[in-house]
Amino acid sequence: MLQIPSNYKVLFLQGGATQHFAQIPMNFARRGQGADYLVTGHWGEKALKEATPLVQARIAASGAAGNYTAIPARADWRLDPDAAYLHYTPNETIHGVEFHTIPEVGDVPLVADLSSTILSRPLDVSRFGIIYAGAQKNIGAAGLVVMIVREDLLARCPRDIPKIFNYAEHAANESMLNTPNTFGWYLAGLVFKWLLAQGGLAAMAERNRAKAELLYGYIDASGFYRNPVEPSARSWMNVPFTLPREELDAPFLKEAEAAGLMALKGHRAVGGMRASIYNAMPLEGVQALVDFMRDFARRHG
Amino acid sequence: MLQIPSNYKVLFLQGGATQHFAQIPMNFARRGQGADYLVTGHWGEKALKEATPLVQARIAASGAAGNYTAIPARADWRLDPDAAYLHYTPNETIHGVEFHTIPEVGDVPLVADLSSTILSRPLDVSRFGIIYAGAQKNIGAAGLVVMIVREDLLARCPRDIPKIFNYAEHAANESMLNTPNTFGWYLAGLVFKWLLAQGGLAAMAERNRAKAELLYGYIDASGFYRNPVEPSARSWMNVPFTLPREELDAPFLKEAEAAGLMALKGHRAVGGMRASIYNAMPLEGVQALVDFMRDFARRHG
Numbered sequence: 299m300l301q302i303p304s305n306y307k308v309l310f311l312q313g314g315a316t317q318h319f320a321q322i323p324m325n326f327a328r329r330g331q332g333a334d335y336l337v338t339g340h341w342g343e344k345a346l347k348e349a350t351p352l353v354q355a356r357i358a359a360s361g362a363a364g365n366y367t368a369i370p371a372r373a374d375w376r377l378d379p380d381a382a383y384l385h386y387t388p389n390e391t392i393h394g395v396e397f398h399t400i401p402e403v404g405d406v407p408l409v410a411d412l413s414s415t416i417l418s419r420p421l422d423v424s425r426f427g428i429i430y431a432g433a434q435k436n437i438g439a440a441g442l443v444v445m446i447v448r449e450d451l452l453a454r455c456p457r458d459i460p461k462i463f464n465y466a467e468h469a470a471n472e473s474m475l476n477t478p479n480t481f482g483w484y485l486a487g488l489v490f491k492w493l494l495a496q497g498g499l500a501a502m503a504e505r506n507r508a509k510a511e512l513l514y515g516y517i518d519a520s521g522f523y524r525n526p527v528e529p530s531a532r533s534w535m536n537v538p539f540t541l542p543r544e545e546l547d548a549p550f551l552k553e554a555e556a557a558g559l560m561a562l563k564g565h566r567a568v569g570g571m572r573a574s575i576y577n578a579m580p581l582e583g584v585q586a587l588v589d590f591m592r593d594f595a596r597r598h599g
Numbered sequence: 600m601l602q603i604p605s606n607y608k609v610l611f612l613q614g615g616a617t618q619h620f621a622q623i624p625m626n627f628a629r630r631g632q633g634a635d636y637l638v639t640g641h642w643g644e645k646a647l648k649e650a651t652p653l654v655q656a657r658i659a660a661s662g663a664a665g666n667y668t669a670i671p672a673r674a675d676w677r678l679d680p681d682a683a684y685l686h687y688t689p690n691e692t693i694h695g696v697e698f699h700t701i702p703e704v705g706d707v708p709l710v711a712d713l714s715s716t717i718l719s720r721p722l723d724v725s726r727f728g729i730i731y732a733g734a735q736k737n738i739g740a741a742g743l744v745v746m747i748v749r750e751d752l753l754a755r756c757p758r759d760i761p762k763i764f765n766y767a768e769h770a771a772n773e774s775m776l777n778t779p780n781t782f783g784w785y786l787a788g789l790v791f792k793w794l795l796a797q798g799g800l801a802a803m804a805e806r807n808r809a810k811a812e813l814l815y816g817y818i819d820a821s822g823f824y825r826n827p828v829e830p831s832a833r834s835w836m837n838v839p840f841t842l843p844r845e846e847l848d849a850p851f852l853k854e855a856e857a858a859g860l861m862a863l864k865g866h867r868a869v870g871g872m873r874a875s876i877y878n879a880m881p882l883e884g885v886q887a888l889v890d891f892m893r894d895f896a897r898r899h900g
Contacts, residue, residue: 312742313613316777320761348761434778441613441742441780460621460649476617477735479742481782 299490299498300417302446303424309445309465310473310483315413315432318443319348322409322428325455325465327353327382334358334381334406338397338531339366339390340567345411349385358384366393368528372401382454383407383427389415389533391435392565394525394572396533400425407451414535416444417493418577419503427451433482435535436577438489442482493577502577509575509584510534516588522595540570546598547571557590600791600799601718603747604725610746610766611774611784616714616733619744620649623710623729626756626766628654628683635659635682635707639698639832640667640691641868646712650686659685667694669829673702683755684708684728690716690834692736692875693866695826697834701726708752715836717745718794719878720804728752734783736836737878739790743783794878803878810876810885811835817889823896841871847899848872858891 302308311318327333332354335346338361349355358377359370377384384406389396391414400422401408407427416431423429428447434440447465455466461475468475496502514532517523523539525532541550547570554562564572575584603609612619628634633655636647639662650656659678660671678685685707690697692715701723702709708728717732724730729748735741748766756767762776769776797803815833818824824840826833842851848864848871855863865873876885 312615312618314777316763317613320763348763351759351761432778434781439780439782440778441783458652460652462617462621462649476615477733477741479740479780479783480735481740482742482780 299494300421300446301423305449306423306446307449307452307469309443309447309468310478310486311443311445311468312441312476312479313443314434314440315411315430315443316344316348318411318430318445319345320352321463321465322385322430323349323353323355323382324459324463326407326409326428326451328454330354331382332356332378332380334378334384336360336370336375336384336386336401337362338369338387338395339393340565341390341392341411341413342385342387345385345387353382356381361393361395365526366390366395367526367531369395369397369531377403377406379404379406381406383409385409385411387411389413389535391533391536391574392538392567392572394527394533394536394538395531396535398530407448414576417499417502418506418535420499433486436489438485439482442479442486444486505581506534506575506577509579509581510537512581512584512588513537513573513575516591520591520595522599523591535574535576537573537575538564538568538570539573540564541598544569549598550594553594554587554590557586559587559590562587600795601722601747602724606750607724607747608750608753608770610744610748610769611779611787612744612746612769613742613777613780614744615735615741616712616731616744617645617649619712619731619746620646621653622764622766623686623731624650624654624656624683625760625764627708627710627729627752629755631655632683633657633679633681635679635685637661637671637676637685637687637702638663639670639688639696640694641866642691642693642712642714643686643688646686646688654683657682662696666827667691667696668827668832670696670698670832678704678707680705680707682707684710686710686712688712690714690836692834692837693839693868693873695828695834695837695839695873696832697836699831708749715834715877718800718803719807719836721800734787737790739786740783743780743787745787806882807835807876807878810880810882811838813882813885813889814838814874814876817892821892821896823900824892836875836877838874838876839865839869839871840874841865842899845870850899851895854895855888855891858887860888860891863888 359375409428413432414435417436430445433442452466455464461467525539562571564570660676710729714733715736718737731746734743753767756765762768826840863872865871
């Protein structure tokens with residue numbers, strides 16, 4: 299499972315990741331200090347926006363100009379060495395853009411919203427200052443956030459904010475400063491046991507890689523479907539794709555549902571389709587999708 | 600069920616009531632404005648403390664001098680007519696002190712942390728500006744807060760705070776500004792249906808009154824157990840009581856557990872025992888407790 303270095307603390311917090319878009323600057327930036335944001339999609343934009351009332355949030359790099367189909371080249375990032383932290387979103391669920399390596403950013407603590415990739419493969423926690431993740435993708439049910447924080451950073455949490463917003467208080471109280479999301483925490487424990495029974499994160503990585511390769515491989519070879527993301531930045535978890543003509547979207551979705559393939563409609567920000575293939579989706583599910591897509595393309599090609 | 604006037608909005612929010620100790624001043628008080636707090640126990644103290652970094656929080660009345668065994672006389676409350684709101688805790692779970700009528704406070708919006716009494720009896724929502732309640736007593740599972748807010752107050756929510764903290768944003772998005780606590784919300788729906796099947800809030804009130812009368816009646820008549828709270832302020836939901844000698848606490852708890860009567864240990868702030876008899880506790884459960892207490896008193900009296 300996830301190796302947690304001894305100088306890190308794991309917190310089980312109520313609520314969703316969005317709340318931490320605001321709480322992270324509140325806790326880890328001094329008043330007036332700047333913080334850097336890498337924006338590679340919808341969620342990075344949102345994290346930046348929620349932080350804006352609380353910190354001098356600065357875009358270190360953005361993929362917006364290319365409609366979030368690639369990660370900006372490392373050489374073009376403008377990093378502030380005095381930033382309180384550098385925030386990024388390793389996987390963007392709507393745009394299907396993912397960092398496949400952890401960026402090198404020097405001494406500035408790296409803060410990652412890992413909501414949609416945590417536990418999908420092994421992870422070197424020691425490279426991060428703060429990892430946080432909403433539970434509803436690979437951990438369990440909505441209403442719980444898992445945070446992994448380097449303990450020295452907790453010294454930054456200011457005393458003049460309400461305790462309930464203060465991560466150092468949550469850490470000192472072992473995530474039981476207030477009544478936690480008991481059911482959500484319990485469910486997370488069951489998922490962790492399930493992951494171990496599957497062979498742990500290395501086994502999940504193999505499975506997730508195979509799922510992604512199968513789906514992208516078919517899309518690229520199809521001559522019918524299209525994924526717009528730069529291959530090196532393609533997400534293992536969320537695969538957006540378009541059909542050759544927009545009027546095919548409705549019949550595709552209808553027939554897919556009839557075949558038991560649900561929730562394939564893409565986010566309105568990008569249109570088309572999106573297959574979310576988190577840990578809970580087996581290879582057989584992706585194979586069923588590919589079989590359906592192939593049949594649909596044959597009939598409408 | 601609870602009658603919601605048409606000028607009120609019901610929100611289903613992630614997290615616990617404690618978070619709203621901080622968010623309520625953030626949303627409903629202007630910078631520098633004062634807010635009044637009636638403090639009648641542990642939770643009122645905590646609400647005041649969490650609000651302090653965000654508003655000029657002022658104690659309008661406190662039961663601290665009497666160890667929170669009564670509600671301060673109405674004549675002694677010092678209410679500020681310019682306060683942003685008056686906050687109080689209709690039921691204090693640790694001290695077992697409850698308001699059995701809704702205070703008259705003029706035009707200042709009344710804000711109530713109803714976590715531990717909501718749905719225990721009918722309630723005149725129109726008397727309140729804001730009602731909020733953590734779900735884990737009478738609504739469902741921890742991790743969800745139900746808020747009932749008079750819509751005109753939402754105009755106070757400032758635009759310069761993160762959206763995720765802004766109640767007007769949650770209201771405008773029908774409590775789906777972010778992924779809600781889906782399981783908790785679903786479970787609340789099941790509890791609402793169960794309440795209707797029980798005969799609704801009027802039936803619950805009769806049942807809860809009968810449970811409380813049975814337990815307080817026995818305690819007062821026992822000459823062995825003692826509840827320190829002024830009878831007119833005794834809680835229907837939480838009944839703290841002490842035994843005549845502290846050394847009886849451990850055997851009482853041990854024998855009670857053996858008899859299937861769990862979680863009777865009082866909070867460390869008041870010591871002794873505490874019977875929490877929320878909606879989910881049937882009259883038969885209270886009768887079993889009284890039978891056990893009578894037998895224990897006979898053997899140790």
